[in-house]
Amino acid sequence: SQQGEEDPQALSIQEGENATMNCSYKTSINNLQWYRQNSGRGLVHLILIRSNEREKHSGRLRVTLDTSKKSSSLLITASRAADTASYFCATDAADDKIIFGKGTRLHILP
Amino acid sequence: GAGVSQSPRYKVAKRGQDVALRCDPISGHVSLFWYQQALGQGPEFLTYFQNEAQLDKSGLPSDRFFAERPEGSVSTLKIQRTQQEDSAVYLCASSLIRYTEAFFGQGTRLTVV
Numbered sequence: 001s002q003q004g005e006e007d008p009q010a011l012s013i014q015e016g017e018n019a020t021m022n023c024s025y026k027t028s029i030n031n032l033q034w035y036r037q038n039s040g041r042g043l044v045h046l047i048l049i050r051s052n053e054r055e056k057h058s059g060r061l062r063v064t065l066d067t068s069k070k071s072s073s074l075l076i077t078a079s080r081a082a083d084t085a086s087y088f089c090a091t092d093a094a095d096d097k098i099i100f101g102k103g104t105r106l107h108i109l110p
Numbered sequence: 111g112a113g114v115s116q117s118p119r120y121k122v123a124k125r126g127q128d129v130a131l132r133c134d135p136i137s138g139h140v141s142l143f144w145y146q147q148a149l150g151q152g153p154e155f156l157t158y159f160q161n162e163a164q165l166d167k168s169g170l171p172s173d174r175f176f177a178e179r180p181e182g183s184v185s186t187l188k189i190q191r192t193q194q195e196d197s198a199v200y201l202c203a204s205s206l207i208r209y210t211e212a213f214f215g216q217g218t219r220l221t222v223v
Contacts, residue, residue, distance in 0.1 A: 004152075030209045043153070043201065043214040088152055090212075096166035098143060098203075098212055100152035 004032075004089040004101030012107040019076045021104040023089030024069075032065060033090045033098070034074050043088070046074070076106075084108045112136075114215035116202050122221045123192045131187045131218045135204030143212060144177055144187050145201040153201055159185060160208070192222045 007022045023032070031050045035043040047063045049056045049072065056063045062075040076083055086103040093099070115134040123129050135142050140161055145153035146169075155169040161182035170177070174192075179185040189196055199219050205212040 033212065035214075040219075042216040043203075045211050045213055048211050092209055096158040096160075097155045097169070099155060100145075102152045 004091050004099060006087065006089055006101045006104040008104060009102070010105045010107070012109055013079060014109050015079055015081060017079055019079050019083070019106055019108075021074045021087050021106070023072045023074070023101060025072075025089075025091045026070065027091075027093055029067075029091045029093050031092045032063075032072050033092065034061075034063060034072075035088045035090060035100075037086045037088065037103070039085075046087075079106075079108045081108050081110060114202055114204055114213055116200075116215035116218050118218060119216060120219050120221075122223060125193060125222055126191050127222075128188065128190045129192055129220065131189075131200050131220070133185045133187070133202030133204075133215060135183065135185070135202070136206075136213060137183075138206065139204035140182075140207050141205040141212070142179060142185050143203045143205075144185070145203070146171075147199045147201055147217070149198075156187070156200075189220075192220075194222050196220060197222045 004023050004025045033048045034046040037043050049065045060077045065072045086105050088100050088103045090098045090100045117132045142159040144156040147153045157177045158166040159179045174190045176188045199217040201217045203212040203214045
C-alpha cells in the first residue's frame with residue numbers, strides 16, 4: 001500500500017520554467033522526504049521536511065508542508081534539462097516504514 | 111563507504127532458482143530498509159531493520175522472501191524459488207537513526223526468466 005500520492009502523474013514544461021509537484025498523504029507523519037530518480041537508476045535524496053516545519057529550501061528546490069491538509073509541494077525553479085526525472089514523496093510515520101507514492105514524471109523540454 | 115552499496119547490480123535467475131541480494135549500508139547507520147520497485151511504480155516497502163533486529167517485515171510478499179542483518183551492518187535479501195512476478199528492482203536504504211534522511215543504493219535489477 002502507498003500512502004503518498006503525487007500529483008500530477010506527469011508534467012512537461014519548457015526549460016527555464018518552474019515546476020510544481022504536489023503530494024498528499026493520509027496519516028500523521030514525523031517527516032516527509034522528496035526523492036529524484038533518473039530512469040533505471042537509484043533514488044537521490046533531495047530534502048527532508050519535519051512535521052513542525054512549513055517550508056524548506058535547497059538551491060533551486062523549495063518544499064512546503066501543510067500538516068492540516070496532509071499535503072506537501074516541491075517547487076523546482078528555473079528548470080534545466082537535467083531535472084528530467086521521476087520525483088517521489090515519501091512519508092515517515094510513527095511506525096517502521098517509509099512509504100512512497102507513485103511519483104511524478106517530469107520532462108523538461110528544450 | 112561513501113554511500114549505500116548493493117550487489118549484484120543485475121541478476122538474471124531461472125524460475126525456481128534461489129537468489130541472494132546484498133546491501134552494504136553507510137557505515138554507522140542504524141536503520142536499514144528494503145524496497146521492491148516495479149517498472150513505472152514507486153518503491154514498495156518490504157522490511158525494516160534497526161541494527162540486527164528486524165522490526166517490521168510486513169511488506170514481504172510471501173514466505174519465499176527472507177531478509178537478515180546478523181551483525182547490524184550488511185544485510186541480505188534472499189528470495190527462494192524465484193517466480194516471474196519477482197522481477198523488479200530491489201532497493202536498499204539506510205539512515206543514521208530513525209526519522210532522519212534515508213539514502214538509497216543503486217538497486218539490484220532482478221529478472222526471472
